[in-house]
Amino acid sequence: MxxxxxxxxxxxxxxxxxxxxxxxxxxxxxxxxxxxxxxxxxxxxxxxxxxxxxxxxxxxxxxxxxxxxxxxxxxxxxxxxxxxxxxxxxxxxxxxxxxxxxxxxxxxxxxxxxxxYTPTDVVRDRFLHFWAWGDRTALEVALAVVRARRDVDLAAIRAWTEREMAADASYDASRVARFFASLGG
Missing domain, CATH: 3.30.460 (Beta Polymerase; domain 2)
Incomplete structure (x- = not known):
């Protein structure tokens, strides 16, 4: 090769x-x-x-x-x-x-x-960088992948964010709300 x-x-x-x-x-x-x-x-x-x-x-x-x-x-x-x-x-x-x-x-x-990574996992990974560390570029990329790909499982992402918040109270719940609001859902 x-x-x-x-x-x-x-x-x-x-x-x-x-x-x-x-x-x-x-x-x-x-x-x-x-x-x-x-x-x-x-x-x-x-x-x-x-x-x-x-x-x-x-x-x-x-x-x-x-x-x-x-x-x-x-x-x-x-x-x-x-x-x-x-x-x-x-x-x-x-x-x-x-x-x-x-x-x-x-x-x-x-x-x-x-x-x-699957498209869903890319979105979770990039969103986590925003959620945990405030990385706005990572948020933009997560949103771009969701908008570009029809195979992103938003229900799985919602369930994952709920599990993460239940395990670690330091996560900012408002960032989750902002993410899903940006998607219109």
Whole structure:
């Protein structure tokens, strides 16, 4: 698998996920890079974030990513000589708030694959960044994904916010109300 000099975030994500899968590792695209996958016209990122489902042996990840031109850099991320994207592997488990993520979407392009948060999970993840830390860009991205995708499960998001609020009283309930009001629901 080769990445051209004009490869974009999605190309890099597919390539990285594919070579890791071939090495026996399941990596799931998450965070802002998953949002950029679903709404590239509304959000861009230079970080390609994956959580490896089961803690991968570093040498396996290093070897797999080297086949597409990425090498481990001093700060612990993987960099490419010609591309601006940084591959990052946040420590798992794969979770949004208190919910462990055990299912994700798998998309295919020819012989490549990409494991990625579902649109609903992208919305929950980006909304959580607004809800917990007041990140307005994350709120805008969450709303953009809801508006762009018909497969976002708003009932699941409502149920999740209720579980999160019941578990942690420090969450700001007004931000939940604001989010759903912004959707007209």
């Amino acid at each position: 080769t990445l051209g000099d004009d490869a974009g975030l999605v190309d890099v994500a597919f390539a990285a996920c594919t070579v890791l899968a071939r090495a026996g590792e399941t990596a799931v695209l998450c965070g802002g890079s998953a949002a950029a996958y679903y709404v590239p016209d509304r959000y861009q990122s230079l970080d390609v974030d994956f959580v490896v489902e089961v803690g991968a042996a570093p040498h396996i990840v290093d070897r797999a990513l080297a086949t597409i031109g990425f090498a481990l850099a001093a700060e612990g991320h993987y960099r490419h000589d010609r591309l601006p994207y940084v591959l990052a592997f946040p420590i798992g488990p794969l979770a949004i708030g208190r919910d462990l993520i055990t299912a994700w979407r798998t998309d295919r392009r020819a012989d490549a694959l990409l494991h990625v």
